[in-house]
Amino acid sequence: MSVSYCRIFAVVVGAVTGVFALAAQSQQATKSNAGHDASNPVHAIVLPQYAPEISTGPNVDTYRKYCLVCHSAQYVAMQPRFPQAVWEREVKKMIDAYGAVIPEADQHEIVEYLVAVRGPSKSR
Amino acid sequence: MDRRHFVSLLASVGGLAAAQRGLGKTLDLMAEATAPAFESEIGGAQELARYPQKTDLILLTDRPPQLETPLRYFESELTPNDAFFVRWHLSGIPTSVDLREFRLEVGGHVQKPMRLTLSELKTRFKPISLVALAQCAGNFRSLFVPQVPGGQWGSGAMGNARWTGVRLKDVLEAAGVKAGAMQVGFRGMDVPPMPATPVYQKSLDIDRARDGDVMIAYAMNDAPLPMLNGFPVRLVVPGWFSTYWVKSLSSVTVLDQPLKTFWMDKAYRIPDNPDANEDPQHLAAVTVPISTMPVHSIFVRPEPGETLRAGEKFVLKGVANDGGSGIRKVEVSTDGGGSWDEASLGSDLGKYSWRTWQASWTPPAKGTYRLTVRATAGDGQTQHTSQWNRSGYQRNVIEHVEVTVS
Numbered sequence: 001m002s003v004s005y006c007r008i009f010a011v012v013v014g015a016v017t018g019v020f021a022l023a024a025q026s027q028q029a030t031k032s033n034a035g036h037d038a039s040n041p042v043h044a045i046v047l048p049q050y051a052p053e054i055s056t057g058p059n060v061d062t063y064r065k066y067c068l069v070c071h072s073a074q075y076v077a078m079q080p081r082f083p084q085a086v087w088e089r090e091v092k093k094m095i096d097a098y099g100a101v102i103p104e105a106d107q108h109e110i111v112e113y114l115v116a117v118r119g120p121s122k123s124r
Numbered sequence: 125m126d127r128r129h130f131v132s133l134l135a136s137v138g139g140l141a142a143a144q145r146g147l148g149k150t151l152d153l154m155a156e157a158t159a160p161a162f163e164s165e166i167g168g169a170q171e172l173a174r175y176p177q178k179t180d181l182i183l184l185t186d187r188p189p190q191l192e193t194p195l196r197y198f199e200s201e202l203t204p205n206d207a208f209f210v211r212w213h214l215s216g217i218p219t220s221v222d223l224r225e226f227r228l229e230v231g232g233h234v235q236k237p238m239r240l241t242l243s244e245l246k247t248r249f250k251p252i253s254l255v256a257l258a259q260c261a262g263n264f265r266s267l268f269v270p271q272v273p274g275g276q277w278g279s280g281a282m283g284n285a286r287w288t289g290v291r292l293k294d295v296l297e298a299a300g301v302k303a304g305a306m307q308v309g310f311r312g313m314d315v316p317p318m319p320a321t322p323v324y325q326k327s328l329d330i331d332r333a334r335d336g337d338v339m340i341a342y343a344m345n346d347a348p349l350p351m352l353n354g355f356p357v358r359l360v361v362p363g364w365f366s367t368y369w370v371k372s373l374s375s376v377t378v379l380d381q382p383l384k385t386f387w388m389d390k391a392y393r394i395p396d397n398p399d400a401n402e403d404p405q406h407l408a409a410v411t412v413p414i415s416t417m418p419v420h421s422i423f424v425r426p427e428p429g430e431t432l433r434a435g436e437k438f439v440l441k442g443v444a445n446d447g448g449s450g451i452r453k454v455e456v457s458t459d460g461g462g463s464w465d466e467a468s469l470g471s472d473l474g475k476y477s478w479r480t481w482q483a484s485w486t487p488p489a490k491g492t493y494r495l496t497v498r499a500t501a502g503d504g505q506t507q508h509t510s511q512w513n514r515s516g517y518q519r520n521v522i523e524h525v526e527v528t529v530s
Contacts, residue, residue: 048174
């Protein structure tokens with residue numbers, strides 16, 4: 001078997017496995033959608049994936065590293081455009097109120113990112 | 125949902141100010157969103173998502189999930205469970221519950237702490253049922269001008285359901301509340317993502333907790349709660365914003381002092397005045413925990429962007445609510461607030477339910493019209509024309525919808 005056949009085989013196996021995995025997941029989802037079978041004491045759902053694409057910008061890796069641990073990027077993406085002072089307050093709130101642990105230099109980098117992607121439009 | 129529809133949705137519930145300025149800003153924002161760097165983000169915020177036990181809902185965020193109910197579902201008196209909005213605070217949400225292991229802990233300042241299974245809860249206490257509106261404190265936040273940070277909800281962070289469960293009062297009585305009890309604290313099964321993130325907890329003063337209306341609910345519209353709405357039991361605090369309606373309730377703790385938690389002391393607070401109003405330049409010095417829903421009304425039909433026909437009768441529809449005195453009157457204006465006609469009210473499902481309303485209108489001629497709605501509560505409370513606060517809470521201004529007649 002040539003190398004390219006190997007590759008095709010791997011892709012096909014991968015795809016088939018993927019289809020089975022999807023089928024299993026959707027079956028599970030259907031089960032939990034059917035809901036609350038009185039005889040089954042275990043009630044479970046499988047959360048779907050709706051993770052958004054992350055906007056590129058300066059220090060995006062810093063943003064990814066500290067912010068997306070606790071919440072998805074939609075928390076930023078859905079916001080209107082705000083001036084830097086608002087984004088500084090938001091980052092501080094994440095630290096003081098929600099317990100995020102972010103070194104000071106990285107806090108500045110995150111604010112820079114937020115202002116770049118969701119700052120006043122003139123900044124673009 | 126496409127961009128136009130989303131903007132229209134905002135327009136439908138927008139007040140005069142919002143229609144003129146907020147919507148303008150929103151349109152602006154949407155226009156900016158066409159720039160490639162931002163397309164995926166804004167698009168993401170408007171997409172529909174289908175979660176387990178749920179129909180297609182407007183996706184605000186996926187982790188933790190925040191899902192908004194499309195406006196059209198509010199044409200029915202009770203909001204279907206699968207269309208009911210979803211709002212979690214912490215990413216560690218419960219996705220699996222084994223009823224053989226589930227226990228509701230009742231403890232603290234009581235004589236007989238209890239650990240109740242779901243079936244004990246159902247059999248030991250008398251079931252009650254009532255219809256109540258659940259509404260997020262930040263519903264309509266996206267319409268505040270100037271805009272404020274937070275979940276950018278349109279009109280769909282609310283839903284009206286028939287809740288069945290047991291009185292919190294009866295459960296507390298069985299546990300034997302000791303003298304000197306001040307509050308009752310509640311927490312659910314959701315867990316914080318970081319060690320220092322505050323656990324989601326809320327508290328009620330002991331009198332509210334024992335008023336006989338506050339309920340530990342195990343059914344919603346005669347079916348078990350969807351997992352995302354708090355299976356197997358959630359607190360129902362009729363008339364109050366749903367920040368208190370702790371989902372997947374796991375512990376009830378009687379306290380002899382006020383609960384100290386970020387979620388009462390720092391979050392979910394409003395300026396200490398009846399309209400929750402403050403000036404962006406002069407923020408209120410004193411804030412209090414949000415509680416009772418003020419009177420409010422919105423249009424459900426016409427749908428945003430809907431075109432009406434001149435000379436053809438159209439039935440305007442909407443919903444109105446307050447925090448427990450009921451709705452006395454809903455009035456509609458089709459001339460921008462010059463004259464008002466009383467709408468007819470739908471069935472009275474109880475004082476904590478919203479009230480549907482409708483009014484016939486035959487647009488006389490082609491053009492654009494501003495339709496306005498205002499409600500008066502059973503206790504005489506009315507709506508005002510402008511409101512702002514830093515957190516975008518408790519919106520209840522007189523709302524408008526702009527329609528085109530062709």
